[in-house]
Amino acid sequence: MLRKLLIFLICLFSFALNMIAEASGTEITALHWGVSKENVFRVVLDCTGPTDAQAVLDDDSLLVSVEGGLKPYVSKDYKVKSDTVDHVELQATGEKTVLQLPLTRKLASSDYKVFILKKDPVTKRPDRIVIDIASSNTNFKPVSGTDAVIPVKPTKPTFEIGGGIKGKMITLDPGHGGTDPGAIGKQGTKEKDITLKIAMKLRDYLMDKGARVSMTRTNDKDVYGPDATDAQELQARVDVAQTNDADLFISLHCNASTNPNIGGMSSYFFPKTDYDQIAAASIQDDLTKKFGLDDLGVRQASFYVNKRSSMPTVLVETAFLSNQKEEKLLRSNWFQSKMAKAIADGIEDYFAATGGGQ
Amino acid sequence: MKWYKLLLAPLLILCFLASGCSSPKTEEKPVTQPVKEQSFVVYRVTGTEQGYLIPEKYTIKDNGKPIAENALRTLVEAKPQDSKLVNVFPADTKLLGLSIKDGVAFADFSKEIKKLGGGSYNELMVTGAIVNTLTEFPEIKKVQILVEGKKIVSLNGHMDLTDPLVRDTSLLSSGQKTKTK
Numbered sequence: 001m002l003r004k005l006l007i008f009l010i011c012l013f014s015f016a017l018n019m020i021a022e023a024s025g026t027e028i029t030a031l032h033w034g035v036s037k038e039n040v041f042r043v044v045l046d047c048t049g050p051t052d053a054q055a056v057l058d059d060d061s062l063l064v065s066v067e068g069g070l071k072p073y074v075s076k077d078y079k080v081k082s083d084t085v086d087h088v089e090l091q092a093t094g095e096k097t098v099l100q101l102p103l104t105r106k107l108a109s110s111d112y113k114v115f116i117l118k119k120d121p122v123t124k125r126p127d128r129i130v131i132d133i134a135s136s137n138t139n140f141k142p143v144s145g146t147d148a149v150i151p152v153k154p155t156k157p158t159f160e161i162g163g164g165i166k167g168k169m170i171t172l173d174p175g176h177g178g179t180d181p182g183a184i185g186k187q188g189t190k191e192k193d194i195t196l197k198i199a200m201k202l203r204d205y206l207m208d209k210g211a212r213v214s215m216t217r218t219n220d221k222d223v224y225g226p227d228a229t230d231a232q233e234l235q236a237r238v239d240v241a242q243t244n245d246a247d248l249f250i251s252l253h254c255n256a257s258t259n260p261n262i263g264g265m266s267s268y269f270f271p272k273t274d275y276d277q278i279a280a281a282s283i284q285d286d287l288t289k290k291f292g293l294d295d296l297g298v299r300q301a302s303f304y305v306n307k308r309s310s311m312p313t314v315l316v317e318t319a320f321l322s323n324q325k326e327e328k329l330l331r332s333n334w335f336q337s338k339m340a341k342a343i344a345d346g347i348e349d350y351f352a353a354t355g356g357g358q
Numbered sequence: 359m360k361w362y363k364l365l366l367a368p369l370l371i372l373c374f375l376a377s378g379c380s381s382p383k384t385e386e387k388p389v390t391q392p393v394k395e396q397s398f399v400v401y402r403v404t405g406t407e408q409g410y411l412i413p414e415k416y417t418i419k420d421n422g423k424p425i426a427e428n429a430l431r432t433l434v435e436a437k438p439q440d441s442k443l444v445n446v447f448p449a450d451t452k453l454l455g456l457s458i459k460d461g462v463a464f465a466d467f468s469k470e471i472k473k474l475g476g477g478s479y480n481e482l483m484v485t486g487a488i489v490n491t492l493t494e495f496p497e498i499k500k501v502q503i504l505v506e507g508k509k510i511v512s513l514n515g516h517m518d519l520t521d522p523l524v525r526d527t528s529l530l531s532s533g534q535k536t537k538t539k
Contacts, residue, residue: 029520071509071520072508073509073510073511073520176515180515182477182515183475183476183477184475191477229511230510230511230512230515231511231512233515234511234512234515234518253477253478253516254477255476255477255478255479256475256476256477256479256480257476257477257479257480257483258403258444258446258476258480259403259404259405259444261405262409262479264409268478296409299528300526300528301478301482301516301517302517302518302519302521302523303478303516303517303518304511304512304516304517304518307518308518315478315516317477317478317479320477320479321477322476322477
């Protein structure tokens with residue numbers, strides 16, 4: 001009895017301590033942006049805990065000062081698409097972080113709002129700071145009551161499913177590039193070169209089928225910039241899919257293992273929408289139908305590009321550069337074409353199968 | 359009953375100091391039977407079979423350190439006993455520390471772990487080996503991978519490690535359910 005009471009009290013005490021520790025030292029963990037149907041441009045800052053923010057409207061920019069630091073992996077620059085702002089910047093100054101929104105047109109104080117959304121355990125959303133800017137041709141509808149009235153799901157651009165591949169926007173991401181060669185095979189084959197070759201062929205196949213295609217890169221370069229951090233580089237690729245409002249995002253990779261005996265193809269998804277797994281299964285299905293390589297299956301993984309994008313995303317691991325036989329295949333033009341064709345067919349099947357609207 | 363209450367305050371303080379802020383759950387169970395040996399399982403990558411993590415059982419002398427820390431250190435720093443299994447951590451990777459708080463294990467590695475090359479397979483296997491080894495212990499539900507005390511985004515440019523990872527049974531040989539056929 002006494003023991004239980006004691007344990008309970010210790011629990012309570014350490015819990016209280018944790019709360020105090022977490023209340024101070026709030027940090028920004030991510031920035032999202034989007035434009036709503038009503039043409040409201042919104043920026044959301046995810047935070048590790050409760051915080052506060054203040055906005056100042058200059059002549060040519062809106063400055064939002066947030067109480068809290070910036071996680072080092074958060075990108076500082078974002079290209080955005082709206083009629084008022086074309087890029088946003090984060091500046092960390094120790095305990096405060098300033099969000100700069102340079103304006104392309106004059107704003108009145110009634111054209112923007114800054115408010116706080118509390119952590120929502122149900123939807124697993126963190127504490128957030130939200131900045132809304134009305135577009136030039138729509139004004140805010142007056143919002144009555146508290147901030148909580150404002151809808152909480154703003155930043156997800158919509159993606160289309162079903163209805164065939166024609167007109168769909170597909171973003172292709174040839175993995176690695178520039179200063180990052182990716183995996184390297186025994187014969188010196190670089191992953192970044194193979195993924196680019198397959199992606200360029202895949203682009204042609206998709207366009208032949210009537211899809212629109214955007215690419216994170218079309219030559220041998222870093223998407224964010226040379227020697228960027230993993231977060232900057234991966235986020236830059238996600239940003240391409242986001243700004244293009246892609247309906248489907250495909251990241252192409254070649255695998256490698258310390259074990260040279262391992263080979264095969266796999267398609268990875270993260271179940272953030274109902275369609276990620278369907279898209280991965282559709283591509284993997286065509287891959288296994290057309291190749292005699294080992295089927296490593298449709299697999300779930302916490303890959304950055306899968307997790308951080310808002311549209312269905314598949315990371316395709318084409319084959320293993322660490323496997324002598326597969327390296328040879330990956331180097332050959334016919335294999336690259338066949339691979340691109342199989343992925344294109346899988347994508348076509350996905351858009352043909354997923355009907356019925358969201 | 360009254361003398362109990364008198365005892366309670368100093369006891370409480372003592373217990374709290376002794377617990378050093380770590381999870382009270384783990385404080386409760388260890389001393390039930392003084393053991394001289396520790397047995398645990400670590401998950402290794404195999405050199406022959408396809409793509410799965412294989413459990414390898416270890417029994418070591420009790421060195422007074424928490425068993426989860428010993429298991430993880432063995433996974434990272436020791437050579438496998440079975441010659442068919444491989445240690446896939448980059449050379450000289452060290453475990454700097456392991457702490458557990460609210461069911462989340464914070465596993466802190468030396469910077470060598472970032473030298474992991476290869477593809478996403480390597481990254482999945484290394485993180486999968488860490489997480490599956492640690493979540494064998496009931497007090498660990500999730501694992502946050504740290505390098506030199508700091509959160510990292512990825513080991514070789516594929517994964518998102520900013521949030522703690524949960525056990526991934528699809529990497530174990532019984533987890534064939536994730537295969538397409």
